[in-house]
Amino acid sequence: MLAKILTGTTFGLQGILVEIEVDVAGRGFPTFTIVGLPGKSIDESKDRVRTAITNAGYEMPDSRITVNLAPADIPKSGSSFDLAIALGILSASKILPQEVLDDKLFIGELSLKGSVRSVSGIIPLILMAQEKKISQIYVPVDNAPESTLFSHKGVYPVISLEQTIAHLRSEIKIKPYIPIESEIEDELVSSYDLAKIKGQEQAKRALEIAAAGFHNIHLKGPPGAGKTLLSRSMPTILPRLDRREKLEVAKIYSIVGQMNNDILRGIRPFRSPHHTTSRVGLIGGGRNPSPGEISLAHRGVLFLDEFPEYPRNVLESMRQPLEDGLVTVSRASGTLTFPARFLLLAASNPCPCGYRGHPKKNCTCAPGMIERYKKRLSGPLLDRIDLHIDVPPVEVSELTDEFESESSALVRARVIQARTIQKKRFKSTPISFNSEMSSADVKKYCFLEKEAETLLNKAVETLSLSARSYFKIIKIAQTIADLDGYKSIVSEYIAEALQYRAKEL
Numbered sequence: 001m002l003a004k005i006l007t008g009t010t011f012g013l014q015g016i017l018v019e020i021e022v023d024v025a026g027r028g029f030p031t032f033t034i035v036g037l038p039g040k041s042i043d044e045s046k047d048r049v050r051t052a053i054t055n056a057g058y059e060m061p062d063s064r065i066t067v068n069l070a071p072a073d074i075p076k077s078g079s080s081f082d083l084a085i086a087l088g089i090l091s092a093s094k095i096l097p098q099e100v101l102d103d104k105l106f107i108g109e110l111s112l113k114g115s116v117r118s119v120s121g122i123i124p125l126i127l128m129a130q131e132k133k134i135s136q137i138y139v140p141v142d143n144a145p146e147s148t149l150f151s152h153k154g155v156y157p158v159i160s161l162e163q164t165i166a167h168l169r170s171e172i173k174i175k176p177y178i179p180i181e182s183e184i185e186d187e188l189v190s191s192y193d194l195a196k197i198k199g200q201e202q203a204k205r206a207l208e209i210a211a212a213g214f215h216n217i218h219l220k221g222p223p224g225a226g227k228t229l230l231s232r233s234m235p236t237i238l239p240r241l242d243r244r245e246k247l248e249v250a251k252i253y254s255i256v257g258q259m260n261n262d263i264l265r266g267i268r269p270f271r272s273p274h275h276t277t278s279r280v281g282l283i284g285g286g287r288n289p290s291p292g293e294i295s296l297a298h299r300g301v302l303f304l305d306e307f308p309e310y311p312r313n314v315l316e317s318m319r320q321p322l323e324d325g326l327v328t329v330s331r332a333s334g335t336l337t338f339p340a341r342f343l344l345l346a347a348s349n350p351c352p353c354g355y356r357g358h359p360k361k362n363c364t365c366a367p368g369m370i371e372r373y374k375k376r377l378s379g380p381l382l383d384r385i386d387l388h389i390d391v392p393p394v395e396v397s398e399l400t401d402e403f404e405s406e407s408s409a410l411v412r413a414r415v416i417q418a419r420t421i422q423k424k425r426f427k428s429t430p431i432s433f434n435s436e437m438s439s440a441d442v443k444k445y446c447f448l449e450k451e452a453e454t455l456l457n458k459a460v461e462t463l464s465l466s467a468r469s470y471f472k473i474i475k476i477a478q479t480i481a482d483l484d485g486y487k488s489i490v491s492e493y494i495a496e497a498l499q500y501r502a503k504e505l
Contacts, residue, residue: 003091005101007084008128009076010121012289012336013251015128018076021068022088028064034085036069039077045110048079049086052110056162061093077288080119083108083138086161087168100168104136105129107143114161118142120257123250126150138164146259148179149247192233195407199398203230206389206500208411211237212418213479214433216322216344216384218307221391222361223354227347230391231303234345236408238301239416240266245299248339252291252298269300271342275309283317289329289336294321297342307348308376315381318344322384325436341436344385348377358393386435386472387500418482434479442471446478451491459498473497 003022008015032046050060067085069076084106090096107125108116122143129137129152136154139147144157155177158164167174194204203219207230210217219227241249246266253259263269273282273293284292294302304310321327325341350356351370356363365373382388422433425445431437437445448456460470476497477489486493 001092001094003088003098003101005084005088005091006105006134007081007107008105008125009074009078009080010124010255011074011334013124013255013291013338015121015124015126016074017128017132018074018081019070020081020084020088021070022085022092023066023068024061024089024092025064025066030062030064032065032067034067034069036067036072037075038069039075041077041079042069042081045079045082045085048082048110048112049089051112052082052114052161053086053089055112056114056160056165058090058095058165061089065089065092078119078121079109079117080107080121080125082110083116083158083161083164086110087164090165096165096168103134104138105134106138106164108138108140108158110161116140116158116160116164121255122146123149123247123254123259126152126155127251144177145179145261145264146250146254147177148264149243149250192229193236193408194233194411195404197226197229197233197405198401199394200226200230200391201405203389203391204405204411206387207234208237208415208483209476209479209500210234210343210345210387211411212415212483213386213422213475214343214435215386215476215479216435217346217387217389218382218385219345219347219389219391220350222349222358222393225391225393227391228305231305231345231347233408234301234303234343235268235270237412237415238268239412239419241268241299242266249299252295252338256290256296258296269297270303271297271300272303272305275304275306277310277314279311279314279317282314283321283327283329284338285329285331287331289331289334291338292327294318294327294340294342295338298339299341300343301345302342303345303347305347307346308373312376312378315376316378319381319384346385360393382502383466383468385502386476388502389500390503414483417485418479421482421485434475434482437471437475439467439471442474442478446474447488448474448477448494449488449490452477452489452494455491455494459494463498463501465501469501473501476500 001024005020007018007020009018034042053060087106091098091101109119111117118140122139123146126137126147136156138156138158141157141159147155153176156174157177166172206217221227249269250263253263271293280286282293284290284295321340326337327340328337351363351365352373353364355361477493480493480496481489
């Protein structure tokens with residue numbers, strides 16, 4: 001007898017509907033064959049499915065079983081097909097009627113005992129099911145919270161194969177998943193609040209500007225000056241993800257199997273890969289291409305500590321994603337594009353020993369060492385970073401001072417206000433932040449007062465700034481104006497933006 005059942009697979013960030021056809025022949029030697037370009041993990045599912053069916057209290061058909069995964073021209077991998085294959089076999093064996101499987105999508109990995117384990121890629125599959133107007137989606141109970149991002153009311157959390165069969169036979173009733181509503185705190189509880197960081201007011205101001213306009217930022221200073229501490233405080237001044245951004249980020253984390261409650265709560269990603277990270281680890285790729293760290297930092301922060309210590313080829317591979325907000329990975333199996341609209345937050349020392357220019361400690365580096373260290377970061381890469389900040393060592397008087405600077409909550413309130421202004425400015429356009437404006441957008445949306453324009457023109461001539469730097473300064477000045485709630489760019493904003501231009505490493 002032939003049975004049909006629906007499941008799904010993922011390719012990149014897209015969900016693809018897969019129809020499983022199961023034929024249990026009345027004659028022939030007992031065999032179990034899976035066709036339709038299955039990967040190794042799917043081929044191994046035969047033993048999991050056979051044992052799970054037996055432990056659920058049913059008999060495995062003692063005949064030739066053929067399972068076809070359609071469409072047959074798309075490679076398939078993963079363990080999410082187990083539940084659907086098992087139900088298809090039971091339907092083809094006349095244990096389950098075909099009509100109870102119609103218009104339903106089944107996803108889940110089976111243990112040998114028959115319990116349904118969580119899998120990756122649930123969010124793209126639910127999106128696909130919504131588009132295909134599939135009324136009921138059966139997912140592992142541990143994956144059910146991911147459905148809170150959708151309005152789909154037909155997501156059923158299942159615990160085991162036995163429970164699923166009983167539900168389909170109307171012996172018990174599995175209720176659709178109902179998300180637990182919880183109020184999100186206005187303030188992020190963190191040990192990295194800006195108020196707890198002594199000194200470094202200029203660096204804090206730069207972080208605020210970077211957060212408001214989504215500008216890339218580079219902190220440079222000696223060891224112990226507070227670069228890492230400042231960088232770790234960045235998430236506390238960033239607003240929550242909106243619904244569209246949350247869905248974009250959740251799809252990426254669902255694909256790689258790293259979905260967590262922070263994403264569901266709207267907390268922006270903060271990724272901090274070690275400087276030994278490979279190019280594939282940072283950019284993405286592999287035999288079966290998957291997102292890298294820059295995509296996992298999408299709509300959030302990518303923190304690269306010890307910036308010059310990363311291999312040069314790894315850093316140079318970020319140039320195109322920094323410009324386009326996308327990364328394209330081409331392999332023999334196909335070409336995939338992953339989103340990578342992240343805020344780059346880099347920290348570095350001024351030299352290998354870290355004390356070049358220190359007011360109290362002498363640098364022990366030879367000139368050649370310093371020159372080689374500087375060359376690890378190319379000019380084109382540094383030119384894609386908007387804000388360059390020197391972080392000097394903190395004086396003892398500042399450490400013992402009882403004065404507390406502004407809290408992260410106050411700074412975040414200004415950042416949210418500035419982003420609201422940008423949202424209105426770029427309404428009905430694909431632009432979200434000032435940093436994403438092209439040169440044409442700068443001319444269209446940014447208004448410089450006469451004194452500000454004169455100051456900028458003089459700076460371009462005196463400092464020999466590039467065209468990219470010219471427009472970058474205007475974009476930074478526009479963000480400063482948004483933080484102040486001012487509609488036009490005055491000379492003070494241009495002067496402050498010029499302080500953040502790229503200097504030598």
